[in-house]
Amino acid sequence: MKDYLLKFPDAWQFDVNDVIDNGIKAFSRNHREFFNIIKKGVVFSIHGIKDFLSFIPWWLFILIIVLIGCRVSRKKHVGILYGAMLFFIGSAGLWDHMLQTLSIIIASVVLSVLLGFPIGILLALKKDAERIVRPILDLMQTMPTFVYLIPAVMLFGVGITPALMATTIYAIVPMIRLTSHGIDQVDKEVLEAATAFGSTTLQTLVKVQIPQALPTIMTGVNQTIMMAMSMVVTCAIIGAEGLGMEILVATNRTEMGKALMPGISIVFIAVILDRITQGLVGDRERMPNE
Template identity: 65%
Template sequence: MESYIFAFPKAWEFNLGSSIDDVVKLFSRNNRDILNAIKSAIISIIQSINGLLDLIPWFVLVLVIGYLGYRVSKKVHIGLIYGASLIFIGSSGLWEQMLQTISIVIAAVILSLLLGFPLGILIAMSKKAESVIRPVLDLMQTMPSFVYLVPAVILFGTGKTPALIATTIYAIVPMVRMTSHGITHVDSDTKEAALAFGSTKIQALVKVEIPQAMPTIMTGVNQTIMMAMSMVVTCALIGADGLGLEILLATNRVEMGKALLPGVSIVIVAVILDRLTQGLIKENEVIE
């Protein structure tokens, strides 16, 4: 009797996890051709981005990042620090790994923008869509990031494809939320004035609401980049190349020094991306 009071009854337990696994595996087997086509397309996109980055001479990339750092901060020493930071990564022997990481981040951010921006607009304009999509976003945002890795691996195997899929799912939420928030909080008088002067709802959205919401939308882009950056490191567990894989290998070998350098490199790249996008947000606000 005491066991039923202090311990949850065994008879009430059910194994839902196995059922979900069976459904995902069955879907994977039945749609293998489609999944392989998606995998090939994603790998081609990532390789194309990586190839473009490889075509840029290292010193040109350093100069461009240094100039952008100066441009957004209006301080020469900030640009010099950004350039020197990239030189430090290259001197650590991690330049190629950095480009591989950035390639996946760029692909994930582009995919997040293509999917998240219209979803955010849909939520802002439709209460029914909001009631359906917002709980899904809450679930995606609170779900531990490692959970996304398992179905991605089941469907696409290990490598860059599941890394991109998992990173996109993890990073898309702030893009959707901030787009919706920005458009929803555009001044109502401004929207009414646009409609009163004969604009259709679509015209008011494109010419008034989206431009007015752009600083908030850019904040969503910034957060999407940061979340993609953090997730792509975790994706080293499923075979994603780059700085995350270097950390994983060094951790498995218990080599603190070799884990520290790629860790610092990730921080450098994340800080540079964050500061540059924050600078773009401030420029947008000034223009507005």
């Protein structure tokens, strides 16, 4: 009796590890052709993005970022600072690694937006669906990131495909939440006015709710980008090349100097992407007043 009070009884413990693992492995074997098609599509897409970014001369790439930075911040020195950050990455010999990282980030963000935007709209319009999906989103947001890697590897093997899938699952949550929240927060009087003028539900959504919610939706895009960036080093564990892989290799070799440069480069990219998307949100918020 004393053991039951001090230690959780062994008889009351259960183990579902083998059941889950065997189920995922069996599902992967039975649908191998389907997953191979997805894998080829993902590899083709990411390599296409990488080839496009590589086609742009480095100096033109930096110039474009400088101009975008000046435009969204309305300060010339900010755009020049962004250009200096990119020049530092190139000077550190990490330009190609940066493009590989950006390719995965761009692909995952695009996929997150394509999936998360309509799901967010659905949750805003259908409260029953929102009550069902909200606990799932809470689980996805609090689950340790390493947990996403295991089923992705079991289904797709190692490489950029499971990295993209795990990054998308991790980064899609803020896109869904903020899209739903933005549409929910549209002024009810505006919706009543649109209805009074004869707008259908679809017309009200497209012409009123989405434009009014756009700053919040853009904030969701910003947070999705930041979440995708946070997965860069983690996904290197399953074979995603880029800056994260450089950090992982340096960590395994305990080479502080080699890990420092890609680490700083990731910070620079995160700052640039964060400030540019925040600047776009600011532009959207200023437009009605200009």
